[in-house]
Amino acid sequence: MEKLNLLSKCKSQMNQPVIKNFLNDENNYALFNKALQEPSNTESIKKLDEAFQRYYKSIKILGYISKLIYFYSIDFDKKRNNHKNKEVYIKDKDSKIDDETLQEVYFSSKKDLTFEGFQNHQSFLDRIEDEKLYKNIKSLKPLQLRILELIYVQGLSNKEAASVLGESEQTISYNHRAALKKLKNNLEEMVNYG
Amino acid sequence: MDNLSLLSAVEEGNILQVISFFEPSIKKNLRNTPYQERNDLEQEISMKILEKINKLQSLEVPTFFEFIDCESG
Structure with a gap:
């Protein structure tokens, strides 16, 4: 009986x-109603409680x-970002490499990417095995092609790709999305209409 | 699969079922990291859920009338 009093006391x-x-x-x-109607029946109250x-509990688990x-x-x-930023190479004391060569090695990655990327341009297309994808990917703008290559082949972030290409990050992001969208649409059309 | 079958999966310790329940959510959250890292992250998340499953099994929850009771606690 006292349990039902709780209900009226704690309406909020x-x-x-x-x-x-x-x-x-x-x-x-139904359980709730039954418990209300038979307040003395501990069984129905127990069922409601359970x-x-x-x-x-299921809600708590889902949320957790x-x-x-x-x-x-x-x-x-x-x-991952922290690790990437902190991991810096240190030169050995008795290393015979002079500072200039070292610098070249350090900073060459940026230089190389443009140069190598330029050289590898053909090989990016060559890497694509799927015939349909190959046909489609050639219809992209050269800039979009470069962006896809930098992001997926070289594994660069938007920011890095932007500095390599001398474009803004927004341009990279926009063209990246546009390229994927175009590929998706074209491929879907191909599948649907032969 | 509804919430209650999630609960029974957790209670049975059926980790595969729990993970498959959260598959869409995991896939969505993989987008928080670059695609090269996504496989790693997916594994780590599964491990994390496995780690926490004991804690969830012994979760204490109030009964109906304990919850209704606004005077205690």
Whole structure:
């Protein structure tokens, strides 16, 4: 009986979304009604309690794991970035390489990318095995082709690709998306209409 | 698969089923990292869920009337 008094005393709790959603389920609502009608029947109250516990726990688990996935993926990316930025090469003391050569080695990656990329331009297309994709990819603008190559073959980020090409990051991002979208549309058309 | 079958999967410790339940969410969150790292991240997330599953199994939750009770706690 005292449990039912709780209901009238704590009406605000009944408006909690959890309770509302819980009672939206037919079976749960039936249990709830039964418990109200037979307040002395501990069995029906117990059933309601148990059903609610299971429901509440499942929601908690869903929320917990969803958050875990989200925050862990953010954290993972931060760690990866940190590692990438901190990992700097140190020259051995008795290394015979002079500073100039060393500098060239350090900073050559930027120089090479443009140069090599330019040389490899043909080989990027050659790497594509799928015939349909090959046909389609040739219809892209040269800039888009370069961007796809820098991002997927060389593994650069938007920022790095922007500095290599001397374009803004927005241009890279836009053209990257546009290129993928165009490829997707063209491929879908090919599949649909032979 | 609904929430309650997720609960029973967690209670049974059926990690594969739990992961497949969250597959779409995992796939979406993989986009937080460059595509070269995505396979790694996917594995790490699965491991993280495996690590936490014991904690979820022993989660304490209130009963209906404990939840309704606004006077305690």
